[in-house]
Amino acid sequence: MLLSLLLYLAGCASGGRVTNTPIDEPLPTHEQKITTGMEGQRSDEAFVYVAMSGGGTRAAAFSYGVLQELRDTTYTRNGKEQRLLDEIDYISSVSGGSFTAAYYSLFGDRIFEDYETVFLRQDVQKTLIGSVLNPFNWLRALFTGFNRTEIAIDYYDRNIFKGSTFSDLAAHDGPYLAINATDLGIGNRFTFTQERFNLLCSDLGSFSVARAVAASSAVPVAFAPITLRNFDTCSSAMPEWFNDNQQVNENKPRLNSLVTGLNSYSDKKDRPYIHLVDGGITDNLGIRSLYDRVELMGGAVNVAKILDHTPNYLVLIIINAATNPENPMDSSSNSPSSAQVVAAVSGTQIERFTLESLSLLEEAFQKWATDLSTPEQPVIPFFIQLDFESVANMRQRTFLNNMATSLSLPDDEVDVLIMAGRTLLHESPEYQKLLRTLEQNERKRQARL
Numbered sequence: 001m002l003l004s005l006l007l008y009l010a011g012c013a014s015g016g017r018v019t020n021t022p023i024d025e026p027l028p029t030h031e032q033k034i035t036t037g038m039e040g041q042r043s044d045e046a047f048v049y050v051a052m053s054g055g056g057t058r059a060a061a062f063s064y065g066v067l068q069e070l071r072d073t074t075y076t077r078n079g080k081e082q083r084l085l086d087e088i089d090y091i092s093s094v095s096g097g098s099f100t101a102a103y104y105s106l107f108g109d110r111i112f113e114d115y116e117t118v119f120l121r122q123d124v125q126k127t128l129i130g131s132v133l134n135p136f137n138w139l140r141a142l143f144t145g146f147n148r149t150e151i152a153i154d155y156y157d158r159n160i161f162k163g164s165t166f167s168d169l170a171a172h173d174g175p176y177l178a179i180n181a182t183d184l185g186i187g188n189r190f191t192f193t194q195e196r197f198n199l200l201c202s203d204l205g206s207f208s209v210a211r212a213v214a215a216s217s218a219v220p221v222a223f224a225p226i227t228l229r230n231f232d233t234c235s236s237a238m239p240e241w242f243n244d245n246q247q248v249n250e251n252k253p254r255l256n257s258l259v260t261g262l263n264s265y266s267d268k269k270d271r272p273y274i275h276l277v278d279g280g281i282t283d284n285l286g287i288r289s290l291y292d293r294v295e296l297m298g299g300a301v302n303v304a305k306i307l308d309h310t311p312n313y314l315v316l317i318i319i320n321a322a323t324n325p326e327n328p329m330d331s332s333s334n335s336p337s338s339a340q341v342v343a344a345v346s347g348t349q350i351e352r353f354t355l356e357s358l359s360l361l362e363e364a365f366q367k368w369a370t371d372l373s374t375p376e377q378p379v380i381p382f383f384i385q386l387d388f389e390s391v392a393n394m395r396q397r398t399f400l401n402n403m404a405t406s407l408s409l410p411d412d413e414v415d416v417l418i419m420a421g422r423t424l425l426h427e428s429p430e431y432q433k434l435l436r437t438l439e440q441n442e443r444k445r446q447a448r449l
Contacts, residue, residue: 017150018273021206022231026198029239042087043077045441046313049090050175051287052097054217054280055321056405059096061120061414062321064111065421066386067104071112073426075438079446084435087315092178092286094279096405097319098216099160102209105177106164116414119160125408128152149214149224157210166192166212167205178289180279181215184225185271188261189282190215191289195239199265200274201231215276225275232268255295284354285320287361300368312441313380314369315434316361319421320387322354323401358385382434386424396420 052063070085093101099119104111128151157163169177183190190196192212197204215226264271282288297303304310362383369381391397400420403413425431 017147018227018229019208019211020197020200020202020228022229022233023198023201023203025234026201026237027194027203027205029194029198042089043082044309045311046087046315046438047089047311048084048087048315048317049092049290050088050101050317051285051290051319052091052093052101053286053318053320053322054095054097054278054284055323056096056217056407057120057124057409057414058323058403058405058417059319059321060099061409061417062386062421063097063100063319064115064120065418066317066319066425067100067421068112068418069422069425071109073435075435076442077438078442088175090176090178090290092180092289093216094180094284094286095217095219096321097286098179098213098279101177102161102169102179102213105174106161106169106172106209108172108174120409120414121411122159123408124155125406128155128407147224149218149226152223153208153211153214156213157208161208161210161213164209165205166194166207166209169209170205178286179212179216180283180286180289181212181218181226181276182279182281183261184275184277186261186264187282188258189279189288189292190274190276192216198234199236199238199262200228201234201236202228216279218277220277220281223277225277228274228276230265230268230271230274232272236266238262252295255292258292258296283357284322285318285357287316287318287357290316291357291361291364294364294368300371304372310372310377311379312377313382313434313437314365314372315382315384316365317384317425317431318358318386320354320385321417323388323403323405325402380437382430382437384425384428384430384434386421386428388420390424390428391420 050066053059055062067085070088071083073084074081075084076082091101091105100111100115103115103119128148179192181190181192182188192204192207192215194204197207211226214223218224218226265274279286294300294303297306365381365383369379372379388397388400391400396416399416403409403417409417
């Protein structure tokens with residue numbers, strides 16, 4: 001029995017469980033939600049993109065606070081009060097941020113009624129560990145593939161997402177949602193969209209939201225990868241826009257790598273299975289989804305043509321729950337432990353890639369706005385970054401930076417995180433500039449009537 005437990009805890013008891021279903025022809029995608037969205041509630045003047053980072057419950061609570069502030073911030077449009085929350089067109093999420101992103105996209109304002117009770121203030125980590133140590137689950141692991149990842153999925157599905165699938169997500173009039181994981185086989189970002197599932201000849205609509213969130217937050221070693229079957233049952237053709245713009249990427253090594261990765265899904269013989277882990281490995285901010293998509297589509301002007309829409313404002317809100325904790329390693333002559341070395345190396349690489357991504361996207365964001373602008377109608381960009389380093393109070397900043405990355409936090413830490421999300425957004429100069437611009441635009445509109 002002890003051997004069974006050890007095998008189970010090591011993730012070696014069984015192969016990955018496969019739940020995605022095949023299709024015989026590519027299915028329609030849901031990108032139209034990006035522009036149509038909430039059936040008249042959303043303005044066509046602004047494109048609002050929200051990126052929710054990884055970081056366990058810390059990231060989930062921080063992003064939840066930002067949503068609260070967006071809910072409570074209103075402006076006037078066409079003589080009526082409008083919530084900023086209802087202007088969100090697109091949410092991209094990674095790891096811990098995917099819990100908040102998926103819950104809001106599924107249930108809308110219900111998130112403000114029960115999300116804290118359902119997830120943020122639950123000791124999820126303790127519950128999962130208890131399930132792992134349950135002897136009944138050792139036997140399930142040996143014979144049914146019910147490993148520790150499946151335990152987490154079962155918990156998320158029953159207690160948080162209530163059995164929801166991506167069909168339920170598509171039926172809701174919320175923002176377009178991009179949940180991001182990492183394709184372990186090629187080291188590229190994997191986004192849960194029907195567009196991507198078409199390459200696998202698979203139906204995203206029947207796929208569990210809880211399983212996608214679990215993939216997005218499947219920290220290697222702690223959780224086993226989520227496995228998808230790459231079916232050979234359809235043509236699995238690339239989107240037309242992708243084929244039209246591949247030549248644009250000839251001198252762009254990163255985009256070429258993405259193209260190669262996407263083409264690899266057509267190799268059904270050598271890649272019959274796709275293994276997914278934490279999205280934070282390839283993009284801990286959830287911003288590469290936007291950059292890669294726009295660049296693969298040939299730039300902002302081409303995107304506007306495909307969507308048949310050019311907004312007046314480009315708004316990017318980056319909710320970054322990354323921490324910069326105090327490190328006692330350098331205060332001692334003792335050699336760091338293996339765990340410390342691994343954590344330091346992986347953390348350093350993720351941080352450097354994050355900084356690179358921020359710089360790349362900020363530059364691209366300004367360029368997209370310039371490219372979309374005309375003499376008659378300039379497109380104004382608003383690049384809003386929210387992170388713990390922006391907290392003015394040093395004591396509070398230190399407190400936030402030393403919070404753990406886990407699926408369980410004390411209530412007082414959850415309170416601080418929620419308030420930090422609200423305060424940082426409210427006090428953001430770029431955010432206040434956006435509000436002033438919207439109000440000025442409304443006054444001009446009313447003056448013309």
